[in-house]
Amino acid sequence: MKSLLNFFSSVKLAIVLLIIITCASILGTLIPQQRSAAEYAIRYGQLANLFTRLQLINLYHSFWYIGLLFLFALNIIICTLTRLSPKFRRVFKPKLAFEPKNINALKIKEKLRKNWNLSRTREELSRELSSRHYHLKEKEKENKSYLLARKKLLGFFGSDVVHLGLLIILAGGIVSGLGGFRKNLILFEKQVLSVPRANYSLRLDKFETEYYPNGSIRDWKSTLTVLENEKPLFSKIVEVNHPLSYKGFVFYQYSYGWNWENPSLEIWIKKRNDPSFLKKLKIKTGERVRLESEDIQFSVLHFIPDFVINEKNQIASRSNEPNNPAAFIEGWQGEERIFSGWIFARFPDVDRLHSKKETNLAFELRDFKSNQFSVIQAAKDPGVNLIWVGCTFLTLGLALAFYWPTREIRVILEESQGKTEVMAGGIASKSRDTFQSEFEKIMSRLRRAE
Amino acid sequence: MSESTLFLVTFIFYILAAFFYFSFFFTRKENLAKTGFGTALMGLILHTAALIMRTIESSHAPFTNMYESLSFLAWASILAYIIIEWKFKFRNAGPYFMLIVIALMALASSPLMPKEANPLVPALQSYWLWLHVSVTLLGEAFLAVAFITSIMYLVADAKEKRSQPRTSGISSKKLDSISYRCIAIGFPLFTLGGLIFGMIWAYYAWGSYWSWDPKEVWSLITWFVFALYLHTRITMGWKGRRAAFIAILGFLAALFTFFGVNYLLVGLHSYT
Numbered sequence: 259m260k261s262l263l264n265f266f267s268s269v270k271l272a273i274v275l276l277i278i279i280t281c282a283s284i285l286g287t288l289i290p291q292q293r294s295a296a297e298y299a300i301r302y303g304q305l306a307n308l309f310t311r312l313q314l315i316n317l318y319h320s321f322w323y324i325g326l327l328f329l330f331a332l333n334i335i336i337c338t339l340t341r342l343s344p345k346f347r348r349v350f351k352p353k354l355a356f357e358p359k360n361i362n363a364l365k366i367k368e369k370l371r372k373n374w375n376l377s378r379t380r381e382e383l384s385r386e387l388s389s390r391h392y393h394l395k396e397k398e399k400e401n402k403s404y405l406l407a408r409k410k411l412l413g414f415f416g417s418d419v420v421h422l423g424l425l426i427i428l429a430g431g432i433v434s435g436l437g438g439f440r441k442n443l444i445l446f447e448k449q450v451l452s453v454p455r456a457n458y459s460l461r462l463d464k465f466e467t468e469y470y471p472n473g474s475i476r477d478w479k480s481t482l483t484v485l486e487n488e489k490p491l492f493s494k495i496v497e498v499n500h501p502l503s504y505k506g507f508v509f510y511q512y513s514y515g516w517n518w519e520n521p522s523l524e525i526w527i528k529k530r531n532d533p534s535f536l537k538k539l540k541i542k543t544g545e546r547v548r549l550e551s552e553d554i555q556f557s558v559l560h561f562i563p564d565f566v567i568n569e570k571n572q573i574a575s576r577s578n579e580p581n582n583p584a585a586f587i588e589g590w591q592g593e594e595r596i597f598s599g600w601i602f603a604r605f606p607d608v609d610r611l612h613s614k615k616e617t618n619l620a621f622e623l624r625d626f627k628s629n630q631f632s633v634i635q636a637a638k639d640p641g642v643n644l645i646w647v648g649c650t651f652l653t654l655g656l657a658l659a660f661y662w663p664t665r666e667i668r669v670i671l672e673e674s675q676g677k678t679e680v681m682a683g684g685i686a687s688k689s690r691d692t693f694q695s696e697f698e699k700i701m702s703r704l705r706r707a708e
Numbered sequence: 709m710s711e712s713t714l715f716l717v718t719f720i721f722y723i724l725a726a727f728f729y730f731s732f733f734f735t736r737k738e739n740l741a742k743t744g745f746g747t748a749l750m751g752l753i754l755h756t757a758a759l760i761m762r763t764i765e766s767s768h769a770p771f772t773n774m775y776e777s778l779s780f781l782a783w784a785s786i787l788a789y790i791i792i793e794w795k796f797k798f799r800n801a802g803p804y805f806m807l808i809v810i811a812l813m814a815l816a817s818s819p820l821m822p823k824e825a826n827p828l829v830p831a832l833q834s835y836w837l838w839l840h841v842s843v844t845l846l847g848e849a850f851l852a853v854a855f856i857t858s859i860m861y862l863v864a865d866a867k868e869k870r871s872q873p874r875t876s877g878i879s880s881k882k883l884d885s886i887s888y889r890c891i892a893i894g895f896p897l898f899t900l901g902g903l904i905f906g907m908i909w910a911y912y913a914w915g916s917y918w919s920w921d922p923k924e925v926w927s928l929i930t931w932f933v934f935a936l937y938l939h940t941r942i943t944m945g946w947k948g949r950r951a952a953f954i955a956i957l958g959f960l961a962a963l964f965t966f967f968g969v970n971y972l973l974v975g976l977h978s979y980t
Contacts, residue, residue, distance in 0.1 A: 269939060269943045269944065270944075272939060273936060273939060273940060273944075276932050276935060276936050276939075277936070279932065280932045280933065283925050283928060283929050283932075284925075284929060286920070286925060287922045287925050287926060287969075287973055318920040318925075431918070434917075440915070440916075472827065474826070474827060474829075475829070475830065476827065477830045477833065478830060497830070498831055498833065498913060499830070499831070499833055499834040499836075499912055499913050501912065501915070508915065510914075510915040511830075635915050637915050637916070639916070639917075642911065642917060645907065645917055649904045649907065649908075652899065653896075653900055653904060656895075656896040656899060656900075657896065660892045660893075660895075660896055688892075
């Protein structure tokens with residue numbers, strides 16, 4: 259037990275763990291994480307199996323990586339605790355009767371002799387130290403007087419506060435991982451969805467995409483109304499960077515999309531030999547419309563938002579965004595199909611119609627409308643408050659450790675024949691140069707004082 | 709004067725500053741280094757004006773694409789260097805450091821970097837953009853100074869061991885201490901800006917404070933390397949050569965976080 263404690267209280271273990279965790283983390287950025295099995299098979303061939311078994315494809319959530327983090331946390335806890343009690347002792351119950359050799363061993367030190375008696379010397383020195391915000395502790399023993407002057411003692415605990423912050427952050431991570439819950443809610447306008455694991459619902463009143471003048475996207479905005487017992491409570495516009503928080507849940511603008519199953523299309527029909535002819539047709543896919551003047555039955559069979567011919571020579575949609583909208587149209591005369599083919603909204607001049615009979619009709623896909631939906635991510639993350647507390651401690655600890663350096667001055671005063679021997683030494687773990695000049699100033703003031 | 713002209717004039721000032729610092733390096737005339745310092749300071753003022761103009765013209769923070777980020781990193785590096793030179797009365801890193809700044813400026817002005825200011829994508833429309841990026845890059849700038857002084861340490865140390873005369877005119881011990889002081893400034897800034905502000909912003913923008921995105925992981929790796937530097941130094945007394953190696957490694961990790969991740973690894977942070 260004791261040897262285990264010694265093992266975990268060593269800084270060497272911390273350093274070894276730091277190096278291992280760093281290397282593991284690098285590995286995780288070199289192997290793409292959480293992709294499909296097929297992708298790994300293509301990328302790594304035979305090795306894919308090994309990688310899967312070693313959990314390298316979901317490395318940061320693997321048992322061994324989390325295990326390493328646990329070991330690291332345990333190491334931090336034991337390292338910090340074993341060093342804490344001597345620190346507390348040094349701060350709250352300092353030894354005052356130090357030996358002259360303790361002072362001689364210090365790097366910053368000075369000896370001088372004053373033509374004053376002990377109490378006057380002590381008084382002057384104390385006044386000078388107090389004016390520089392030093393806290394004093396005094397002790398008399400035999401004919402000697404001991405003075406311990408210290409300031410910025412909190413800086414002494416800076417590293418401990420940093421470690422505490424890190425542990426709280428790790429704890430927050432555990433709480434988030436175990437108790438966190440997120441689900442994507444797909445909402446069409448006017449649709450109401452009850453929030454899972456909550457006693458209220460959300461209604462999407464409006465979803466809009468805003469554009470910059472150059473056509474790039476400025477923002478996605480979902481106007482959400484919170485409903486409790488079917489009564490609307492309040493509304494808020496949720497956009498990227500501005501989520502809605504309500505009763506432990508946070509709702510984010512996560513994604514958006516269109517339902518392209520049954521869009522409303524507008525097709526313009528023109529005649530090549532008659533510029534005055536124009537027929538605007540509003541039609542849905544699968545619908546059949548009769549063009550009286552031409553004696554043609556016209557229909558749209560398919561609509562594809564992002565037309566592409568893929569590597570297998572098949573027609574497909576590259577994405578769900580209307581980047582290259584295309585419609586497959588047909589024309590019938592009685593039982594005979596006289597033309598069929600794809601027309602493109604972006605390329606009205608591309609004519610891919612196969613026609614049996616000579617036709618002078620031209621078709622343009624002018625408009626397409628479908629239901630747009632907004633994807634709202636509902637997230638419950640009980641660990642997040644711990645994370646913020648941990649971050650606060652981390653920042654505070656770093657500030658204390660680096661910019662609130664503890665200073666300590668130890669003085670032994672000894673009177674002989676009405677004169678006083680002063681022996682002083684200073685300790686500073688950080689920014690020793692500034693401390694040294696302060697120390698020298700204090701001592702030279704004392705030396706020159708009449 | 710337009711922003712691009714101002715940027716060019718700034719670049720010329722930095723090149724002049726490098727010229728003066730190198731003249732100081734070869735002649736050891738203190739006045740040349742002082743002129744170099746003054747020129748760099750003038751460059752910094754012009755650069756600040758250029759960044760302000762960029763902010764007004766684009767109406768967003770001046771670090772949303774690679775050109776802007778490189779220019780801002782060069783600005784932060786000059787600022788960090790000027791602070792360190794002024795605080796420690798230490799001029800010897802000037803010539804080397806100016807080379808880094810010139811490299812950053814040259815990269816920013818290369819034709820590979822698109823210069824036009826694009827409107828902000830939705831994810832970047834937040835005041836956290838200002839806090840997260842500026843504090844992180846300022847931290848990295850101080851780590852860059854530590855990188856240079858650590859390399860100088862290795863050279864000075866090797867020469868002292870062979871009892872050759874110093875070329876940099878400064879003891880290796882002093883260089884080691886300056887490296888540490890730079891990290892003592894850079895590391896807390898990097899922690900605050902890169903990791904903490906990053907987590908807060910990620911929480912508001914992406915819905916999760918940590919997603920193991922490659923940029924996040926590499927920030928953490930950088931942080932680990934400097935944690936290693938501090939622990940080996942403070943508790944195991946690793947100073948000198950070993951400390952210099954870790955500081956160099958740490959800055960290379962920071963550089964990869966800033967630069968490499970965008971080009972070599974794909975993730976949420978791909979904004980270039």
